[in-house]
Amino acid sequence: MIRRVEARALSERTPVGPLRVIPRLLRPKFLGALGRSAGRRTLGGKVPVLLLSAAGAFAFLFFVSTKLLGAVREVPEVGPLLASKMLGLGLLLFLSILLLSNLIAALSSFFLAKDLPSIVGAPVDWLGLYGGRLIETLGSSSWMVLLMLLPVVAAYQWVYQGDAVFYGIAAAAIIPYLVIPAVLGAAITLVLVRVVPARRTRDILALVSVVAVALLIVGIRVLRPERLMNPEGFRNLVDFLEVLRTPSSPWLPSEWAAQTLVGYLEGRFDPFWLVLLWSTAAGLVVCGAWLHRRLYARGYTKAQEGADTTARRARVWRVFRFVLAPVGLERREMILKDARVFFRDATQWSQLLVLGVLLFVYIYNIRVLPLQxxxxxxxxxxxxxxxxxxxxxxxxxxxxxxxxxxxxxxxxxxxxxxxxxxxxxxxxxxxxxxxxxxxxxxxxxxxxxxxxxxxxxxxxxxxxxxxxxxxxxxxxxxxxxxxxxxxxxxxxxxxxxxxxxxxxxxxxxxxxxxxxxxxxxxxxxxxxxxxxxxxxxxxxxxxxxxxxxxxxxxxxxxxxxxxxxxxxxxxxxxxxxxx
Amino acid sequence: MIRLEGLTKRYGAFTAVDAIDLEVPKGSLFGLLGPNGAGKTTTLRMIAGILQPDEGRVLVEGFDVVRDPYQAKRRLGYIPDRPFVYEKLTGAELLRFVAGLYGQDGAAIEERIEELLRLWDLERWADELVESYSHGMRQKLIISAALVHRPTVLVIDEPMVGLDPKSARLLKDLLRAFAQTGGTALISTHTLAFAEVLCERMAVIDTGRIVALGSVEDLRAQAKAESSGLEEIFLRLTGGAAEGELLRVLEG
Incomplete structure (x- = not known):
């Protein structure tokens, strides 16, 4: 039965303000997530398993981070500098992951989500829609990075023996650090969708992210971080850092966050970095909202266009049919169907690239094993x-x-x-x-x-x-x-x-x-x-x-x-x- | 021919279908009517062999769907209420895949696929991925998929959803021709006009039970609604109290 109150609200057709729209947009997502976990609880306690896994992962990362940080700090002369640069590098790595995952999440929450037609069709305030979807994008793409970041931050506090205020400072630095890539991701997606159809954009982003992950794995492996285990390795790392000078860039929020955190721990806290983080985040949110107001309606319309969906009658499928003939008609059709569905879905086949890279790394590892x-x-x-x-x-x-x-x-x-x-x-x-x-x-x-x-x-x-x-x-x-x-x-x-x-x-x-x-x-x-x-x-x-x-x-x-x-x-x- | 004997399906404590007995003779079009949640889709899914009944049995052309599913399903074409199909296959590939599931292949099937795609104006979409199809086009595609292996029994859940007037007319003509050539169809629908003009006999199902059965005249007599249309008969048989509720909601 339709409630009269809701019927009246619909008939008035007056836009609802952003502060009321944002919680309304987020509520179904929150309740959905809650409902899912409640449903799983009946399946034998998914929540405790998840909590236990999270605690285990936290403990492991904390242990590894404290050990590594402790060892690095003890390096004569360059130790403290290395520790600071390590945090900058780590935050830079996380920032690139955040930007990529925000791009993908924004595409889904702003343009492809199933509830969008009813929301866009309703008299919803544009700023409320932007805010609600931005928070959703931020949440869905940042929680995992945050989970990985927390033990690292805790390790720095532990090794540097920082006080409890450090956690407040860390929270003040991390919030805008997460907001900035979310706003940028949403804005870039908005512009991308104007140029390329949304469904094609999703494929391109999936491919780009997979290639980025693959390059990252290869890059890290080829650096041979195991050389840190002997004193000569430190010399190489210093050379490496000197050549790259990566974390010294004053233009990146990762460096501002690193300066805030390490600055406080080393007793040279400068609020400038924190102000820079917050003002950049606030400025970007304003610019993002402006861009959203200007481009979203057309972008959303454009997103409804499909990508080119004509399937070429490729010879490879005919060969496949011939090769599979001995297994029988039904089996052949099932296998062909599965293969087609897999190779036409960029989110599926692109995973093969990561697989290839893992194999390369694996074989490389065996080659460089110091067995002799x-x-x-x-x-x-x-x-x-x-x-x-x-x-x-x-x-x-x-x-x-x-x-x-x-x-x-x-x-x-x-x-x-x-x-x-x-x-x-x-x-x-x-x-x-x-x-x-x-x-x-x-x-x-x-x-x-x-x-x-x-x-x-x-x-x-x-x-x-x-x-x-x-x-x-x-x-x-x-x-x-x-x-x-x-x-x-x-x-x-x-x-x-x-x-x-x-x-x-x-x-x-x-x-x-x-x-x-x-x-x-x-x-x-x-x-x-x-x-x-x-x-x-x-x-x-x-x-x-x-x-x-x-x-x-x-x-x-x-x-x-x-x-x-x-x-x-x-x-x-x-x-x-x-x- | 379709025969249901004491067909029952329970979901926990809820009985969705409650000991239904029904016979749909060969060469007839039979309508299954009922309000939302009455148990129509569950019944059709049991006939199609997708769900297994808790009690009773389903016979399709004399073959038990549970005990002899291969023989029963070979003779049956099922059209579900929602046209979910593989998004990354083209229309032609989907029909070829379905034909393969029924053990059919070769030049005859290629001709059949072309024929069906031409019939439903899907020819120029044959090599397009299904993900680009509209709802109506998908509906036409799954109707084609149900017909590709030339079944003798059709089980259809809400056939009119998404179809344009031309396609709706085509479907009616096609079903009439199907019955005239000895085919049997059980059609569940909310489009009462469709059922009225097409089905010689129908059953009204409510809370999992058949509450009325027969021709429109028989239903009229059972509902004690002389000279009324099928809509009025339907509302009487399934409880028309909702009308007053609807008026109150609209008046605010």
Missing amino acids: TSEALSRFLISMVVFLNLGLAGFILMAIAARFVFPAYSLEGSTLWLIDSSPLPPETFVWSKYWVGAVPLLVLALVLTFVTNRILGVQAGIMALSLVTITCLTLAFVAQALAWGIAMPKFETGNAAQIPTSLGGLLFMLGALASLAAVLATQLWLLRGYMLSGLPGRVSRDPTFWEIASALLATTLLAAGLTVLPYLFARRRVSAGAG
């Missing part, structure tokens, strides 16, 4: 690294399965009726989903293991064991990811990257981690004689045939169980109508 410390020790080290390598490769594959296989069922979501009402047998559906995930992952796993083992120069028997193990683990991870994804689907989001962050995703990771530990522990136990022979003072030898054979058998049997059981579970759930 002494002749006696290196043999033991190499055999240990082979198993560590398997563990790490397994972990990477697990994460990839979580990102690409776990969401496979959830992504069917609102289109599941098409599958459910067709005569497609549930086993065919599960088979297709399984192999669409397993084949690319298997190729990746085998290449990764083979190349890294070649770099390590491992013995043939161990190479064979590694390749069989990684094959078994991959098949098990895919089955488990699929089973968890079907058992605990997340239909309400269309964003594949968000789906693995659900409780089901967490449970999959824990289960897969336990599987990995079980397989590796069994192998290490069966090969303990060979492993220990590599220690100094012992007669080193190659693994015997029986050692390799027993490890192969145990791995295969264990992994078979860890694959078949979740696979059968997935089939049963789909047959029973999992959705």
Whole structure:
């Protein structure tokens, strides 16, 4: 029933002021988030798990930051300067992340959100709309950076033994530091949407952010920060900082925030930096609001235009159809459909770039490992690294399965009726989903293991064991990811990257981690004689045939169980109508 | 032919469909009417094999949808109330995909796809991604998807939503022709005029139960509403008390 009060308010059609509009716009988002977490509480306590994870992450970052900062400060002469520059660099890094995530969030909240037609169509004050959406953009893109920043700030207070006032100063510096990229992100998006259709802009931004992350990972890795572990590394870092002079720029808010924080901790607090932060933020908000008033109406209209959506009849799909012919018509069509949907979605395929970079970094890490410390020790080290390598490769594959296989069922979501009402047998559906995930992952796993083992120069028997193990683990991870994804689907989001962050995703990771530990522990136990022979003072030898054979058998049997059981579970759930 | 026997569906303590018995004979168009939340969509989703009933059974052309889903679903085309389809496929690719799910492929299906796209004026959109389609175009696409494998039974949930007058007329003609060639269709709709001109028989469903069944004349007699239109009959059968409420709201 429509309430009379609301009916009257609608009939008056007078614009509501910004101070009343902003809370009204934010309330549904807040209640939605609250409702979601309340709903999850019934699923076995998502909130405590999240709090525990956040506390764990905070403790870890705080520990690492205090250790690193403590070590840096002790460097003779340049220590304090380095600590200040480190904070400036860190804040600069966070600022670039913030700008990028604000660009993407602003595009969604200002132009693509589903509630916009009803809001834009209502007599809502323009300033209220700008303020409400800006706060939403700020919140959704800054919370994670804030969570990472807090332990770093706490570490500085701890190491410098700052007083409680420092936290007030930090809050006063961080608030405008977060506002500035949010306003800039919203303004840049506003201008971008005037030039490029919103849906194409989203693809471009997704690609840009992925490339930026990829470059960042490569950049950090190629700098080889592990050299900090020896005194020569410090010399290199100083050279590096001197060459770049990055954090010395007085034009960036990250530097103003760093000057505020370190200045206070070193007893040379200058309110100028704080005033600069707040006045810039306030000035930008005013400019952003002005820009919004001038450009938003046309920008929103332009955003309704779609990008070019004509799909070329590419030859590659015809080749794909031909190659897939032996698997049967239904399976072929399912696989083709999944491949098309994946490669036409920039937010999906662009993730492959990050994957490529991770692989590069991984192989690079193996190449630069300092294994040749002494002749006696290196043999033991190499055999240990082979198993560590398997563990790490397994972990990477697990994460990839979580990102690409776990969401496979959830992504069917609102289109599941098409599958459910067709005569497609549930086993065919599960088979297709399984192999669409397993084949690319298997190729990746085998290449990764083979190349890294070649770099390590491992013995043939161990190479064979590694390749069989990684094959078994991959098949098990895919089955488990699929089973968890079907058992605990997340239909309400269309964003594949968000789906693995659900409780089901967490449970999959824990289960897969336990599987990995079980397989590796069994192998290490069966090969303990060979492993220990590599220690100094012992007669080193190659693994015997029986050692390799027993490890192969145990791995295969264990992994078979860890694959078949979740696979059968997935089939049963789909047959029973999992959705 | 569609037959429902004691069909029941519960969501926790709430009974959405309560022991429905119904038979839709071969070669007929049958209307399913009822207010929002009456259980129409749940019933249709059980017939289409998307939901499994808690009790009772559904027979499509004599095949039990739960026990023999492959045979039942091969003969059935389902058109849902909301046209959710894969946004990143083109219209032609979607139809090809659906045909594949029904085990159909090759030149005959390519011809069928062209024929359906031409029928619904979607030819020039065949290679466009579905994400660029309007609501009405999507509706026409899912009607095509339901027809691509030449079913003998159609289950249709709100067929008129989003269709322009030309397409609505086309759908009516198509359904009449479908029934004349031996096809069976169960149509759930709020568009009473559509049901009145098209369906020989209909059932009115309320709170999960069938409250009236038969031709318009039969319903008129059951509602004790001589010389009334279907709208009046519908309101009498499903409780017309909301009218007074509506007037109070509008008067403020």
